[in-house]
Amino acid sequence: MRHVYLNNAATTWPKPPEVSDAVYKFMTLAGANASRGSASERDLRSLDILFTARERAAKMFGGYEKAAPQYVTLTQNVTHSMNVVLKGFLKEGMRVLTTSVEHNSVIRPLRELEARGVHVGIMQCSLRGFLAPETLEEALRERADLVVMTHCSNVCGSVQPIEEAAHICAKRGVPLVLDCAQTAGILEINAGALGVAALCFTGHKGLLGPQGTGGIVWKPEFAEECAPLLEGGTGSLSHEETQPSLMPDKFEAGTQNLPGVAGLDAAFEYIEKRTAAAIAEKENELGRRLEEGLLSIEGMRLTGPLYDEAPRLPVYSFNIDGIDNGLLARDLSERYGVEGRPGLHCSPLAHKTLGTFPQGALRLSPGCFNTKEEIDYTVDAIKELAKNR
Ligand SMILES: Cc1ncc(COP(=O)(O)O)c(C=O)c1O
Structure with a gap:
């Protein structure tokens, strides 16, 4: 895998x-x-x-x-x-x-x-x-x-x-x-x-x-x-x-x-x-790709701004209608080898602000060593899990 x-x-x-x-x-x-x-x-x-x-x-x-x-x-x-x-x-x-x-x-x-x-x-x-x-x-x-x-x-x-x-x-x-x-x-x-x-x-x-x-x-x-x-x-x-x-x-x-x-x-x-600027550029490129992929998934409820709306970094927390974010994280990890983090991310106040308390959300956060292929693979994996929910 x-x-x-x-x-x-x-x-x-x-x-x-x-x-x-x-x-x-x-x-x-x-x-x-x-x-x-x-x-x-x-x-x-x-x-x-x-x-x-x-x-x-x-x-x-x-x-x-x-x-x-x-x-x-x-x-x-x-x-x-x-x-x-x-x-x-x-x-x-x-x-x-x-x-x-x-x-x-x-x-x-x-x-x-x-x-x-x-x-x-x-x-x-x-x-x-x-x-x-x-x-x-x-x-x-x-x-x-x-x-x-x-x-x-x-x-x-x-x-x-x-x-x-x-x-x-x-x-x-x-x-x-x-x-x-x-x-x-x-x-x-x-x-x-x-x-x-x-x-x-x-x-x-x-x-x-x-x-x-x-x-x-x-x-x-x-x-x-x-x-x-x-x-x-x-x-x-x-x-x-x-x-x-x-x-x-x-x-x-x-x-x-x-x-x-x-x-x-x-x-x-x-x-x-x-350089930090080159790292940011790479991460934001991956972030935009992830954002676009996530938005194409049915039932997606993304928190935070979109890249074109306001300043952000590629830290994405979301829920998909009808799927528990903890189970989604487990399935993504066990069936597709994709590691993210579900839950409240040590930030209960932030989740209250974003409307995702107490269930939390699944967070995916690319880094400077990820690739575009990994992002596409992850989006496809979430799509499959969402389809079969
Ligand atoms: C915004 C923010 N503040 C503080 C922390 C705590 O970091 P550390 O565990 O390295 O002290 C984190 C880690 O998730 C964070 O994202």
Whole structure:
């Protein structure tokens, strides 16, 4: 049976061979802990990997000029990044605004903070998954301390108007935090130019790196206002019993996922060479083909915008009349070897917004290593399953 992987919104697969080679090389040839040895050749190589990964992240996401690369924090994933930022900044009595299409990586830390006295406002997005700038303007008529929003929905692929959002937040002097889980490595983002307080990314999706990697690109002044989530060893200022305030050590207590960072560094290099624009072009071409194919299926109920209507990435969630999306996913996988993801995609609020709660939807998300033939094969497979329902 053929095997078609269309679950790249969950994690990209396959990874470029350079990424697994870098992880393997680190494990077999380097493998020293960073800043916790005798400054041997191996120690320095580990430090070097951390340094270049930070530098590449700052370059890719437009880190603040005077800050890069020490104002890049390396984390385990975007969920970790969000917890660092939200719990580091928000205190009892503060008001935070977010959108109704967020992933639980944003919503759950906010609900936890709500229980500690933070006021959480959810801004309603449209049925197609967009936050209207006017909705943000309206919500900001009342005092707010922070806005946090996703750049692209992991359910329906809608790409939010972050330039306008950044402009509105800047006018009101409210820091803006972005969840770039679905866009990092695909869409150009310049955190410094937009004035974003913290850009959070995960390494294993569009960046094509290993799981267990991610990060934050900080605006320096904002990083200074945040308290660390964890305290512990940093390999620096070891005479002090309190957490250093020096960056990047402030937010990086404990040994880093160094093999993962080696892979992430190689992934950044791969994207630099291939370019995010070329990756986006390939993915959007596949997305348009998938969109056209899905729309030709009887009983199709697609969420999110069409390519010709509004900005989107190729993350498609849908239901077909009369078929349970979980059973459709199972049949597609077992009978045709096509991997997608059914259900709620860790985003119950987004599904409520899109009208697909509680049943969820089947999500198909092509990546830069898929082919047109795979898309056509998948559409034909869904057509057959829909016909025989
Ligand atoms: C928009 C969005 N935010 C956050 C996450 C969480 O990513 P991670 O599990 O890497 O922390 C995802 C992953 O599905 C996502 O799509």
